[in-house]
Amino acid sequence: MAERPKVLSRRLAAESRLFRIEQLELEFANGARRTYERLLGGPDSVMVVALQDPQTVLLIREYAAGTERYELGLPKGVVEPGEDPLAAAHRELQEEVGFGARELQIIHRVSLVPGYIQHHTLVVLARDLYPNRAEGDEPEPIEVVPWRLDALDELLVQPDFGEARTIAGLFLAYRFLARERAAGQTPSPSPDEV
Amino acid sequence: MAERPKVLSRRLAAESRLFRIEQLELEFANGARRTYERLLGGPDSVMVVALQDPQTVLLIREYAAGTERYELGLPKGVVEPGEDPLAAAHRELQEEVGFGARELQIIHRVSLVPGYIQHHTLVVLARDLYPNRAEGDEPEPIEVVPWRLDALDELLVQPDFGEARTIAGLFLAYRFLARERAAGQTPSPSPDEV
Structure with a gap:
């Protein structure tokens, strides 16, 4: 190098x-x-892959000012000054999706466009969810869209789906779950291979 | 909605x-x-998934000013005014990787961060490659790193690899190739399932 x-x-x-x-x-x-x-980027942001059950991820549809349309993707948000990244992921999950999680773990850290953006995002896997809504700064209620992990090809052709970071996050979670299953660490049913 | x-x-x-x-x-x-x-974004950029053979993608390692380090990722670049996106992909492939391609096709269009970035990137699959280097505006020679598509897990843990857009591009190409193989459109050997 x-x-x-x-x-x-x-x-x-x-x-x-x-x-x-x-x-x-x-x-x-x-x-x-x-x-x-x-x-220039501030602290890392967080993006949450929340599993309602081992086969189902919770997506959201919200207004995206960058592309000026409603977009389907993973919930995400900034880590506030002094806030723990997992606490930030938990807060965003409660504000945007209306669920808390008993299990949260960082599975990857991705850059957005290393050529000209300094910022990074932590991909957080959330499991063992329970309904718990927190009030955020969202301008309007966010639509939650459960999606089966074995139907990613159908997701890829949705006209309002296409964020590279969300695609990467889903893929990383999928690989993480496959490795976990291969290691026999989870007794629960797991998604099929991508 | x-x-x-x-x-x-x-x-x-x-x-x-x-x-x-x-x-x-x-x-x-x-x-x-x-x-x-x-x-605000200009015209779409292009990102090239170039297959040296059905099992091997050509990555590059180049300096990324955003993260201030050398990063491993897919070759990419901007589409010049009036330039056809596939011609731009072909040009970038020749400048950054030193190969031309007899087969180029757009397989997806991704946004970067729809919440605050307007820009989109076209993911271009390049096959049937031949050595052909073109002079670009790169400040220094770019290292080309062939990587087997069945070794993506090993790629994900490389310390200088982590661009969400590149991860998404590789995943999209992988799914595209799997669907193509399932449809029996290619007689050549194809990568294993992700």
Whole structure:
């Protein structure tokens, strides 16, 4: 692997209420210089794969301002300052889906677009759910859509489904569950192979 | 599905050389108002799943300014103004991986983060490759890393691998190939089930 490029300069190029853009002047090991820009990220966010039963994941349909339409995907949210990531996942699950979980675990950490976004998201698997709604800052009630894990091909062709991060999260959970089952750690029925 | 919120106002909140951030004032069907920000996107980008043989995908390891480290992932790039997306995928494949492809097809279109990013990426499957390097604007030679499709679990634990978009792209290609094989459209050997 090559030596990391040297940072010749670094400055805040633009800033809004939510976003900060940094401009970087880099010199690569071979002497080539390039100017890059990246979106600075805060702490990791969380994305929750909540299993209502071993075969069923709880998706949500909510308004997405980026694409200006309602999108089907996994619940997610930011980790508040000082908040434990699992506590943040639990809070988002209660606010957006209306369930608490007795079992929460981080199964992966993904970047969004490493080329120009600093931010990362923790994928959290939630199991042993119980109904428990908490009040969040959602502008309107969120529709919860249970989806069977053995019907991912049908999900992929839904017109309002297509977030790369959600697709990755479902795939990672699926692989995690398959490995867990292969290791014989769970006595409960598990989803079929993807 | 709920009625889309009304856009009360829309303005450019910040701008840099590469990025534009829009601020939106929205009123939801129930009367709730919220201020959102989103990263405006240009035309779709392309991400290429190039199969050297039916079992092997060609990954690249290149410097990612967003996370400030070398990252293992799928080759990708922007579609130039007026350029056909498949031509863009072919160009990026030749520039970043050093291969041309006789067969290119779009298998999916993913959003990155629909909540606050407008941009989408086309996932392009490339097959029937031949060595052909084109000069791009890369600052340094890019390392090409062939990876077997039946070794995705090993890939997921590589410390420099973790882009949600790449994970989604590999998963989508895997499912596409499995469906194609199930339909008996390809006589060549195909990867095992994920």
